[in-house]
Amino acid sequence: MTTLSDPRTPTPGSAADLPGARLSPLGLRDVVVDDAFWAPRREVVRTRTLPQQEAQMRQPGKQFDALRLTWRPGDPDEPHIFWESDVAKWIEAASCSLAVHPDPDLEASVEEAIALLAGAQQDDGYLNTYFTVVRPGDRFTDLRDAHELYCLGHLIEAAVAHHDATGRTSLLDVVTRYADLVDRTFAPGGPCEGGYDGHQEIELALVKLARATGEPRYLDLCRRMVDARGTRPFYYEAEEARRGTAGYFGEVFPHRVQQAERFREYNQSHLPVREQQEVVGHSVRAMYLLSAVTDLAAEDGDAELLAAARRLWDSTTRTKTYVTGGVGADPSIEGFSAPFDLPDEHGYAETCAAIGLVMWAQRMTNLTRDGEYADVMERALYNGVLSGSSTDGTHYFYGNPLASDGSVHRHEWFGVACCPPNLARLLTSLQHYAYAQGPDELAVHLYVGGRVRTSAGGGATVRVETTYPAGGDVRLTVEPDPGPAGAATPWTLSLRVPAWSARTRLLVDGAPVDLDAVTDRGYARLTRTWRAGTVVELGLDVEPHRVWADTRVAAAAGRVALQRGPIVHCIEGVDHPVPAHSVVLPREAGLTLEPDPLSGLPAVRADGFGDLGEEGGREGDLYRRTPAEVVPVRLRAVPYFSWANRGRSTMRVWIRES
Numbered sequence: 001m002t003t004l005s006d007p008r009t010p011t012p013g014s015a016a017d018l019p020g021a022r023l024s025p026l027g028l029r030d031v032v033v034d035d036a037f038w039a040p041r042r043e044v045v046r047t048r049t050l051p052q053q054e055a056q057m058r059q060p061g062k063q064f065d066a067l068r069l070t071w072r073p074g075d076p077d078e079p080h081i082f083w084e085s086d087v088a089k090w091i092e093a094a095s096c097s098l099a100v101h102p103d104p105d106l107e108a109s110v111e112e113a114i115a116l117l118a119g120a121q122q123d124d125g126y127l128n129t130y131f132t133v134v135r136p137g138d139r140f141t142d143l144r145d146a147h148e149l150y151c152l153g154h155l156i157e158a159a160v161a162h163h164d165a166t167g168r169t170s171l172l173d174v175v176t177r178y179a180d181l182v183d184r185t186f187a188p189g190g191p192c193e194g195g196y197d198g199h200q201e202i203e204l205a206l207v208k209l210a211r212a213t214g215e216p217r218y219l220d221l222c223r224r225m226v227d228a229r230g231t232r233p234f235y236y237e238a239e240e241a242r243r244g245t246a247g248y249f250g251e252v253f254p255h256r257v258q259q260a261e262r263f264r265e266y267n268q269s270h271l272p273v274r275e276q277q278e279v280v281g282h283s284v285r286a287m288y289l290l291s292a293v294t295d296l297a298a299e300d301g302d303a304e305l306l307a308a309a310r311r312l313w314d315s316t317t318r319t320k321t322y323v324t325g326g327v328g329a330d331p332s333i334e335g336f337s338a339p340f341d342l343p344d345e346h347g348y349a350e351t352c353a354a355i356g357l358v359m360w361a362q363r364m365t366n367l368t369r370d371g372e373y374a375d376v377m378e379r380a381l382y383n384g385v386l387s388g389s390s391t392d393g394t395h396y397f398y399g400n401p402l403a404s405d406g407s408v409h410r411h412e413w414f415g416v417a418c419c420p421p422n423l424a425r426l427l428t429s430l431q432h433y434a435y436a437q438g439p440d441e442l443a444v445h446l447y448v449g450g451r452v453r454t455s456a457g458g459g460a461t462v463r464v465e466t467t468y469p470a471g472g473d474v475r476l477t478v479e480p481d482p483g484p485a486g487a488a489t490p491w492t493l494s495l496r497v498p499a500w501s502a503r504t505r506l507l508v509d510g511a512p513v514d515l516d517a518v519t520d521r522g523y524a525r526l527t528r529t530w531r532a533g534t535v536v537e538l539g540l541d542v543e544p545h546r547v548w549a550d551t552r553v554a555a556a557a558g559r560v561a562l563q564r565g566p567i568v569h570c571i572e573g574v575d576h577p578v579p580a581h582s583v584v585l586p587r588e589a590g591l592t593l594e595p596d597p598l599s600g601l602p603a604v605r606a607d608g609f610g611d612l613g614e615e616g617g618r619e620g621d622l623y624r625r626t627p628a629e630v631v632p633v634r635l636r637a638v639p640y641f642s643w644a645n646r647g648r649s650t651m652r653v654w655i656r657e658s
Contacts, residue, residue, distance in 0.1 A: 022298050023366040023436035023443055026452065028099040028164065031431035035449025035466060037600065038430060041386075045427050046097050046106075049393035053090050053421055054109055056413045063087050066129045067116035079129040081147045081248060082418070085201075087113055088154035089421035091171070092161040096428035099165035110162070114171045117155070125177035127155070140185060144198040144236040144267065145248035152178055153201030153288075160205075160212045161429070172212070179209060183221050195235055196225040198267050200285045203292030204359075207299065219299060226289075226296060226305075230272040234264065266333055274308050279315040282335040283328030283348075284418075286312075287356025294363040306367070313364060315339075316357075317376055323547060323561050323653065324387070324568050324640055325380030326400050328353045340552035344402035344654055347555075351397055351419040354384030355426050358433065365445055366436050371496045371522020374445045377433065378498065381426075381446070382469065382566045386641035388423045391598060396420045397644075402555075402653040403581070406573065409648055443494040443523065447474050447538075457491030458483060460530065469565045470601050472501070472540035478530045488530070494523040495538055500563065505539040540565065544591040544604045549654070559654035560585060562604050562637045564593075569604050569637035573650035576633055578610035580650040583633055586658045599642035608635040609658075 033039055057063035061077030063086050071079055094110045097103070121127045128148050131139045140148065156179065159171040182202075186192045197203075206222035209215070228235070237260075240247060246256070256263045264270035265280040268289055279286055290312055297306040319339035321327050326349025329337040334350055337343075361377035364370070387400050395410035398419050413420070426433075434446040435454075442454040447468040454460055459481035466474040474495075480488055497504050497519055506513040506524055518524050526536065542565035549556035562569040573580045589606045596603035611628035635655075643651050 021438045021441075023369060023438045023441065025362070025366065025432035026435045026437060026454070028096055028429065028431050030453040031435055031448075032100070032451040033430060033434075033448055034451075035464075035468070037469060038448050039450075040600075042097075042427055042430065044391075044393040045093070045424050046101060046103070049389070049420075049424050050090070050094055050097065050106065052394045052412075053424065056417070057086060057090065064113065064116060067113075067120045069120055069129065069133055071129075071133045073134075078134060080416075081128070081130045081145075082151055082416070083129060084117070084127065084151040085147070085154040086417050086421055087117070088151070088158040089418075089425050092154070092158040093421055093424035093428045095158065095162040095165040096425065107166075111170070114162070114174070117171065118174050121174055121177065125181040127152070127174065127178050140192050140195070141239070141243050142247050143192070143195050143239060145250075147199050149182065149197035149202040150199040152182065153197075153203070153205035156202070156205035156209050157425075160208045161425075163212065175209070176213065176215075179206070179218060179221075183217055186221065186224065194228050194231075195239070196229045196269075198236070199282075200268070200289040200292070204288055204295055207292060207295040219296075222292060223296060223300075226273055226293060229289075230264075230269050230275070234269065236264075236267075236269060266335065274304050276308060276312060277315070278339075279312045279320060280336055282333055283353035284334070284350060284356050286316075286336070287327070287353055287360050291356065291360045291363055294360060294367055298363070298367045309364065313360075313373070321357075321376070322347065322349055322384070322402060323379075323549065323563075324349065324354075324400065324402060325357060325376065325382075325384035326350075326354050326402075327357055327380075327384075331399070340550060340554075342549075342553050342555055344555045344652070345404065347399075347401055349384060349400040349402070351385065351388030351400060352422050354380045354388070354400070355419075355422050358385060358426065362433050362445070366443075369443070369494070369521060369523070371499070374496050375499050375522070378446055378566045379568075381433070383568045383640050385423060385426060387643070388419055391642065391645050396423070402570075402640075404644075404649075404651040406579075406648050406650045408651075409644055440490070441492040441494055443496075444476075445496055447540075457489050457530065460491075462493070468540075469542065469567055472542040472565060474538040474540070476536040476538075478534045478536070479532055480530050490527055490529045492525050492527040493530075493536065494525045495536070496523055497538075498540060498566065500545075500566065501540040502543075502545070503541040505537075507537040509535055510537075544569075544593065546587075546591075556654045558657060560587075560657040561653055561655065562591070564602065564604060567601060568640045568653060570640045570643050570651055570653045571635060571637050571655060572643055572646070574646050575636040575638070576610065577631065578612060578633060580652040581656070582610040582612075583635055583652070584609050584656045584658050585635055589635075594636075596638050596642070598645055599639045601639050603639075604635075604637040606635045606637075608633045608655075 063083045066079040066083055091113055094106055156175045159175040163172045186195055203222045206218045210218040266282055267285055268281050293305050294309050320336050328335050328348045328350050329342050331348045357380045358377050361373045364373035388397050390410050395412055397410050434448040435452055436443045437454050437456055440456055442456045447466050449464050449466045452462040461479045463477040506515050544564040547561040547563050571580045585608045592605045593602040594605050609630050610633040611630050
């Protein structure tokens with residue numbers, strides 16, 4: 001079995017045979033984020049979002065109270081099956097913030113939450129409020145629906161983050177006891193042999209736990225669950241027969257028996273992962289599963305798993321991803337529809353799914369060192385994820401449609417509150433996604449300004465200055481650690497060259513560099529023994545441009561989207577004399593820029609037109625023989641992530657084109 005520090009002896013075509021060693025994310029304290037775009041947003045998360053989310057979960061009868069195990073049958077506020085996951089994601093977000101910004105009040109709240117979790121843990125290590133006070137005795141009997149392993153996965157991720165941030169093991173001790181129980185329960189010969197979770201999450205968390213503790217049993221447990229998934233006989237159907245009930249979501253999915261294959265696809269248990277050809281089902285579950293599959297491919301050098309990940313990546317990004325980086329078009333299953341079926345107004349694009357795509361893309365980038373994956377990570381982050389929160393950090397989208405009739409708005413909280421703390425934990429751990437390193441390489445995946453510490457080449461600090469994404473200029477100053485003469489060794493600085501940049505320039509100490517000569521798989525790779533004060537400048541083309549969809553995307557037929565750098569734009573009715581769906585952008589119209597104080601980025605302007613709708617017909621006429629009056633419209637497109645911050649309004653990403 002593989003060790004945790006070195007990949008398995010490579011086989012031909014394995015992940016370990018990819019050019020260069022795989023990369024690892026930099027630690028939270030290795031990166032100081034201080035740029036004009038991200039630093040203020042992360043401060044909003046720290047000062048507004050985390051306290052607001054804590055207040056929601058502290059309401060009487062909600063998440064914090066449930067952990068006290070005082071609920072009794074007949075009481076209001078029956079604990080939900082997933083409440084531990086909400087607390088866990090909040091702890092993870094808070095811990096990542098504490099790692100770089102000490103805050104005694106926040107730290108005290110985190111420690112209180114951990115104490116509540118520890119107090120709710122049963123003697124054998126089990127920890128789930130619902131199955132402790134609502135349905136005692138039924139634990140691990142409804143893996144398909146009941147979210148026990150999903151909650152454990154988030155608790156593990158929170159524990160690893162908390163340990164990294166504080167050095168304490170209080171939560172890590174709790175989750176290792178629980179993970180050990182699951183390992184015994186799901187071991188060969190155990191009562192749940194061959195079982196796996198209905199809502200994937202524990203798999204990727206087990207890899208994190210194995211890496212944090214050095215315990216290979218957790219990696220083996222992850223491997224068993226991934227390989228058991230989708231094998232015959234189908235575990236969930238046998239489980240239902242043993243249980244004798246339809247499961248926690250039986251009433252939600254009354255046709256599950258009649259549509260057995262569809263609902264196997266719903267949680268990706270229709271086929272073994274290694275055999276799956278198309279991404280299907282619930283989009284968040286798929287993203288978490290494929291993140292774990294990529295982790296296992298990295299740990300084991302498993303060529304077959306990597307091939308499956310790449311195949312499903314192509315299915316996801318080439319046929320089922322919105323221009324905003326959102327995934328999951330079918331609200332009825334919170335998941336994927338058929339290829340190219342990407343409805344705009346009635347699509348789903350859950351915030352958690354975009355976050356999951358960012359997580360998977362980060363892993364694929366670090367494993368393959370290929371910019372294709374980082375391009376998608378960036379698209380999803382700046383658009384499909386950021387749109388999930390209001391500018392003040394206290395109201396949220398669950399789904400992120402690409403069009404609205406004016407009825408869509410953000411909410412302060414949800415009964416199923418998975419998205420708000422998930423977004424918070426991603427933004428507080430941005431460092432992990434922006435930068436990565438190998439033994440002799442520092443890779444810049446996202447252009448986030450600040451200071452970066454790397455161990456490459458014996459150690460160096462890189463100062464990153466940029467106005468990105470408002471501007472396309474990036475300046476990096478390299479300062480190798482001082483050492484004995486001749487001790488410095490060559491290392492590679494890899495800078496992602498985004499596919500959207502039509503014209504990119506690169507200079508080192510003012511001298512132009514032939515980009516074609518140094519670019520490999522979407523990264524400009526500069527290998528040298530670095531002198532103190534060496535300056536690398538990257539110029540990216542952030543001029544606004546049009547984007548057209550594949551003609552098979554019916555919702556975008558006859559329409560065009562606007563993008564500037566990584567930022568997808570949209571039009572809102574509040575900026576126009578006609579509803580957003582009536583605005584037309586001529587193909588020959590020029591695109592200009594103007595400031596947009598709300599987003600802090602430029603808005604795109606163009607001369608277009610629109611119809612007034614009611615004009616030209618009698619009041620009450622639904623149909624008429626004369627066209628609507630056409631009026632000039634000065635089109636204004638704002639960053640998609642900033643929409644719905646100025647009251648309810650119509651909105652469109654795909655704009656009618658003449």
